[in-house]
Amino acid sequence: MPDAHVRRVFATDGGRLRALRLEALGDPAAGIAFLETHDDAAARPSSFWDERAAGAALSASAAQFIAEVGPTWVGTVTILIPEPGSADYFGRIRQAGTALAVAVYVSPAHRGQGILDDLFSAAAEWARAQGCDTLILDVHTENARAQAAYARLGFRATGGMIDGDNGREMELARALA
Template identity: 65%
Template sequence: MPDSAAVRRVRLSEADRVRSIRLEALRDPAAGIAFLETHDQAQARPAGFWQERAAGAALGEFSAQFIAEAGRDWVGTATVLIPEPGGVDYFGRPHVAGRALVVAVYIRPSHRGGGILSALMDAAAEWAGDQGQRELALDVHEDNARAQAAYARVGFVATGMTSAGPNGVEREMLRAL
């Protein structure tokens, strides 16, 4: 990989690092349109929240968080969710069977454009496929052209579907597995 970063699933013992990269992501200039929580909200969460989040991301059957690690530094992350059949997603849309959701994608600005997004999405796709999913879906804010272009480069295609979220209009993109 160009940035010589390795991608792997988070580990149960890494709650502090899960919290740290989430807080870093929420400081990004695009965070206001890219994430559904604020830095202050995440920072106020108790240690138990982060331990539970790390446990689910490391061991869960319905969620997995992947990180890109350059040396000992975490420089990127993406989380995959498999919604409960018959349930609804974070925008209240009915879950589509065979569709995993990619959320909380972040790559440190100094490492963007070097192949990390592709590696994270490949790891997400492999895990989702192993869980019996047929496609990955994600939502990207209509004003986030940089992210839309990056996702298109790694195989996501805009469906033409939009949703009104708390941050504005989100465009749905899919990647077949």
Template identity: 45%
Template sequence: MNYKVRSIRAEEWRAVKALRLVSLQDPVAHLAFLETYEQAAAHPDSFWQERAAGSAEGAVETQQIIAEGPDGEWVGTLTVLMEESGGTDWAGFPVERKQGHVVAVFVRPDHRGIGLTEVLVDAGIEWAWAQGAERVRLIVHEDNGRAQRLYRKVGFEPTGVTVPLAQAPGETQLEFALERE
């Protein structure tokens, strides 16, 4: 595989924005992301600059990891958020121990099926372990079978925790987690 997987750099905010906008145009984006293309496109440049700086190489609370194709094009990404014990997560649930939370997983369709998503997820897990996480988790829409199969393949298991979607009443997301051995 001729791909380079690495953390972003703060000055790459334009590429962060471009790949996010591509991801939000994916046919299953409504199942995978809590933001629409229109919402993301409306953010000012300062939003993207701050987002990139806060998740760039060397950051300890959030890390965005990308995959560069053989020609240098960004073809995949994911972000890991660190959640501290004693706090609450984005959905208001208590965080019982330090954990990484994988979000915003995306690989361009023409680069899927070659194991690249697994490599990105592995990189995210390793980053979380390096930050002292005791577990890594993610939330996946109940109807996103493709993502659920991928996460099971790389070792995540459903925890039984469900998260209702405020923007889509009646729909839920499922928590999957990987425990540190």
């Protein structure tokens, strides 16, 4: 299988971003891995996806990375850098130097080929360049596949747990230095 190329999304990638998100939300683990449903995402207008792509391409506090094999998008991760002292998507107050990884997905046919490693490498490099020293993510306590993948990437449980709309989530972190 050809190597994947990882890059930050372009501001013009709204339609492709939508298609990959809908694919991800169709995954059997999506119900515990994402904070929205396929139907909710599908109902959003194209202007929403265009604005999301522009923000993920140009912002200094959010970036989305995609992996592509030829013309096909096969994976993604989004990095959010919350304002220090502000609440994240679960209402937790975040400190300076913290970046959050969300919306992680690799197409089933491309799993186990290093694409997740490449996505997180690019994401970590960008977060470091923004002044972050810690990368944090949340994973559902019942999502053993994702937990194993994140452990392989150096993430460790912080002891933080939260009950979200999809059930119990555990916080994982890894140093970026």
